[in-house]
Amino acid sequence: MRIEELDDQRLISLTQKGNKQAFGVLVKRYMRRAYYVALGFVGSHEDALDLSQDAFVRAYRSIKRFELGKQFFTWYYQILRNLCFNLLRKRKKAIYSFSEIPETEFLRIHDDSEGRPDQNYERKELYASVWKAVQNLGELEKEIIVLREFQELSYQEIAEILKCPVGTVMSRLYYARKKLARELKDSL
Template sequence: MSEDKNILARARRGELPAFEELVTLYEKRVFAVALRSSGSPEDAADITQETFLRAWRGMDSFRGDSGFSTWLFRIAMNLCVDHARRKNAAPLTQPLVGEDDMERPIPDPAPTPEQRLDNSELGRELSEALNEVSEEHRQIVLLRDVSGLSYTEIAETLEISEGTVKSRLSRARLALRDTLLRRGNILPPAPSKQPKGGGQA
């Protein structure tokens, strides 16, 4: 991490090559969050670009009170919220990204027919379900389950306590599960069965 601090120090001095190294370090995670939030690779690319543009312009005002990644994701989440408001919370239509997609900024354009069917249907349902939960719950899921931020980082990003992060994440996952149940995407748990003869004397 000392190397990251060195890069950050150089970037804060206005060294563009150092900032470009920070872009390389974080752009895939920012893109993944933006993609799942916006549902559009094109919009996600715009959000990612604007995130780093604002970060570069604001490097001289970054005091280091929180980690660079925390500050960066705060910018990204604010842009995601602004984008959703501009779109008037329109339903998402693009598949959600998975772990492999975080390793490349552009999804594979040529999946097999079977993959296309599975990914498009399941991804669309997950996207629409995520869009139905509150913005508060969607943010927490994006930061934790997409970006993989720690509870501490999320608390700093959203400016809430770690306890609030944990309770909000729990409620968000329950809300998402309830939405998927209601939409028929997952099956409810099977009712427990009494052993035969269990009630006889």
């Protein structure tokens, strides 16, 4: 059997014995998901790339403490989210202006409706406002919105990642969306 065909647990077990190639397979399996989660949190391509890679390096260094039988991504996610939150806190301290981030340039809008140029412009503005409002949410609110809306994870998957009941996921989504809707009252 080729190493790429092994399941996560087997790959982790090999990594714990010092097999870097096995860890490479794990990285390639989860790199996209990791990058997009980070992008949702920090809103910048470079930072998302750097943080998701840094989280993998830290995961590798701590892999001996990983308990086999658990989900790799759930464990890795805890490292990644803390790195992202740390960066967001640093930005806040440095009075990081959102305008420094190229807004929505990494967003792909699935809007098939055709309209006049001014309507298209308005729609673009709307998407930019929504993205800005998401970025201005609190850490936990942003997290739940990113996982549901941008990662399109099911409630069950989110509950597993956040280690909380599905009911809590739904409640957190409600309050995050309520805050978003309030922020965007004039735009929607």
